[in-house]
Amino acid sequence: MKDVHIHIERGPYTKEWIDTFVKQAVEMGLDEIYLLEHSHRFQEFSPMYAGIRSYSEYQNSWYEKRTGCTIKQYTDLIAEMRQYTFPIQIKWGLEVCYFPDYENLISDFITSFPFDFATGSIHWVNGFDFDHRAEFWKDINVELLYNQYYDSMLALVNSGLFTGLAHPDSIKCFHFFPAGDLTPKYRLLADALNRHHMYAEQSGGLALNYGFPEMGMNLSMLDIFKRENVQIQFASDAHRPEDVGKNISEMRSALYQ
Numbered sequence: 001m002k003d004v005h006i007h008i009e010r011g012p013y014t015k016e017w018i019d020t021f022v023k024q025a026v027e028m029g030l031d032e033i034y035l036l037e038h039s040h041r042f043q044e045f046s047p048m049y050a051g052i053r054s055y056s057e058y059q060n061s062w063y064e065k066r067t068g069c070t071i072k073q074y075t076d077l078i079a080e081m082r083q084y085t086f087p088i089q090i091k092w093g094l095e096v097c098y099f100p101d102y103e104n105l106i107s108d109f110i111t112s113f114p115f116d117f118a119t120g121s122i123h124w125v126n127g128f129d130f131d132h133r134a135e136f137w138k139d140i141n142v143e144l145l146y147n148q149y150y151d152s153m154l155a156l157v158n159s160g161l162f163t164g165l166a167h168p169d170s171i172k173c174f175h176f177f178p179a180g181d182l183t184p185k186y187r188l189l190a191d192a193l194n195r196h197h198m199y200a201e202q203s204g205g206l207a208l209n210y211g212f213p214e215m216g217m218n219l220s221m222l223d224i225f226k227r228e229n230v231q232i233q234f235a236s237d238a239h240r241p242e243d244v245g246k247n248i249s250e251m252r253s254a255l256y257q
Contacts, residue, residue: 004201021033042109043070045109071109098159119162126148150185151185169217
């Protein structure tokens, strides 16, 4: 059993910190974990975030508080950790925010080091941070935003840059839903994931980090992905060691019942 989305961002780049994630993984019955960092953490990705920084003072402040590391600090940690033997398998990678105008930059950094995986995600649509605060949705055209979100996600998959798709239904985090039928978008996404040999996360992140009652993808999306034999991997979206493996068993049982 594996957990393919675990952030290490809240601690130092030391073996002692990594050991806390491994210990929890063992206790949760996992035999493999995917450790990663957000692209916004690294100075080298800063050009991608110019648009979201200029969108609002809140977003600019949010970004400035979270960035500043260098890719080399992270890759040095990975190189060091690969010298050790752990009781479980560890894969190392990045969660990269996808912006279509920066595919070359993304490609350069993904290929600059032998990462084990690269997960693509959508966190902003036309500069808007849909998953930060519910009050920011005031005056947002929900129908339009959802369609733009899935168009961006389809472009992400078709870019061919990534091995996995992070939390593909996270736009529902604050319980705003469109009236229209999105199943045609889900079918296009399923087809693109298969063509590019990518997995989609069945993520417990919204339940863990937002208290969302539904686990993972909405049932319509999940049914289409299952019917089209999209590769599905389970993810906690943990940001703390104690959350490693959370909701994995429940999501596995629900998917394979």
